[in-house]
Amino acid sequence: MEFVAYHAQLRPIAFYGHVVLAPVALALVPLQLWQGLREKRPQVHRLMGRAYGIAVLLSGASGLWLAVTTEAGPVAAFGFGLLAVLWLGTTITGIRLAMSGDRTAHRRWMIRSVALTLAAVTLRIQIPASMMLDIPFDTAYPAIAWLCWVPNLMVAELVLRWPRRSTVRLRAPA
Incomplete structure (x- = not known):
């Protein structure tokens, strides 16, 4: 992607740190969300959680x-x-909440965090979509800088705030 390739020459540590470690975080997401793994192998969940955390922090x-150093403009x-x-x-x-033992929070x-990690996927869908729609790159890219993550975070918030139905099981009269 030539529109970000200049970072590789000007800021190779930041560039390669981001493009190598962000996919690691992304690859760990399905495993971290897998309820069976969390319940049956909590130590594996914790170990992969540490790897996810390190990948996100560095990336x-x-x-x-x-x-901060992009040439794509202020937006x-x-x-x-x-x-x-x-x-x-x-x-x-x-991470801090996990370390304090507050599993729910x-x-x-x-x-x-996962919603924001998935911004990488959303971005990679939106860039080709904008090209197929013939939207000029200089117009599309600043919008995509927001559209790749804001809707993801909004969906996450809706899921977190959606009222849960209680699962009441009715018994047949004896």
Whole structure:
């Protein structure tokens, strides 16, 4: 992707830190969300959680530096920069809650972290879609810097706030 390739030459540590470690975090997401693994092998969940946390922390810090130094303009810089800050913040909050033993709050914050991790997938859908729609790249990219993560986070918040139906089982009269 030539529109970000200049980062590889100007900021190779940040660039490669981001493009190598963000996919690690992304690959760990399905395993971390797998309820059976969490319940049957909590030690594996914790170990992979540590790997996810390290991947997000290093990739998020790298992503923040790339956002601050982007040549894509201030709208894209602010969109990607805020994504990086929120990704780091939600993940750090989730880690701290896990370490304090608050599993319920940990799960809620990690759902937010995962929604932000999935911005990478959303971005890779939106860029080709904007090209197929013949939207000029200079117009599309700053919008995508926001659209790749804001809707994901909104869906996560809706899921977290959606009222749960109680599962009451009725017994037949004796």
